[in-house]
Amino acid sequence: MSGGIQWLVEQDDWRHGMVFARGISPEELGLRMGGVRGSITSPITDAEAWNMVLDLATDDDDVVRVGAHGGWSFAVEYGLGDGAGRLADISRSGVEAVHLDPSVDHPPATFSYARDGVNVCSFGIGEEVWRWGDQPDLLLPELVAAGVLHSDGEYARPEDESYRDRDRHTLATIETRFGLFLPRDALENERLPAFVTRGQGRG
Template sequence: MTDGLRWVYEAYPFGYSLVFCEGTTPEEVLERLGARRESVFPLTREEAQEIEVRNAADEPYDLDYLDGLDIEAVEGLGFLQSETDAVVRAGAIEGWSFAIQASTSYTSARNYLPTLSQGTRVIAVSRDVNAVQRVEYAVDGRVLSSFDPGIPAYNDGEKPSALAWPSEGAVMSSPQVLEHLERLFGLWVPRDSEERRLPAAALSTSGQ
């Protein structure tokens, strides 16, 4: 019995980015997203989100209220910088690693799929604060399927049929999208990963 994926929609009402990469470690996923291995640091969901909010504030503030967070360590690793506008956490399940962010800032700003999917396959799903969704499927550097489940007829991938989807033109809600990907690939994310400290990286959406 797994925790499935539907709970992600319920736990992230203001949007989320969820990426699965087959046959990799969490640290490898973060490196492929642009992190340096030596800068990876374990964070809970709350800590990662608070760092993003703090960095986006007009006047950055102290994070001393986060019990147990090593402020000196995260500052030394570059998490507390204005250029750091995305904090992504990564974990592992059977045969896959996942990366999760409580926003779509990184996945919507960076062309990360070609690098992330080199030698493997990647499934990415996101939903922003305006309820706009995106599902993408990439294999060995090629984005085969990329579309908004709200308008599935418009697919930007090289081979739209590569990602098996319900009847052509069917519109699916966010929970239905997550449940479909769970059934199709056996994907899931442990609920307790929210409180656990997972490997995390401070990333920037600007430049390349």
């Protein structure tokens, strides 16, 4: 599967945090993520972005590549990333924003949704029983319909199911609910506009 977002679970090493935003341009999304205007003058590839992260002067500097598809702008994070910490601000002034974080150092991967400056709903992918935000049960009906959770919020997936199959059901639910689509080829092979981002004092 090369479209949607379910293909993320097929990667042996999902390393990219991703932010989707509806209501702003890709450039504005990059700037709201701390991007420095003009910091990267030519579109770059996935490999070039990772190489740039290794060459940056401080641990608080990262890289994002940006684009648009299906009515959403998207930003792909390289380095530590701070999409989760910036999500409410990214969504200010009526914007919708979704963040997918692989949480490589502290699994599970997480989903977060913000709208108009408010963190609406978040949960771990694979730990959907624990949800938080202004409306933590926003996706509960969809998760129940997909067979991820029971109506009481408890797990519904088979205990012996592989984590990839389990996570694919949740990503499919998020993909359908928000209409998210990021072609795998765009992420891995295309040259996309990019920014160096300045961190917010991450420790």
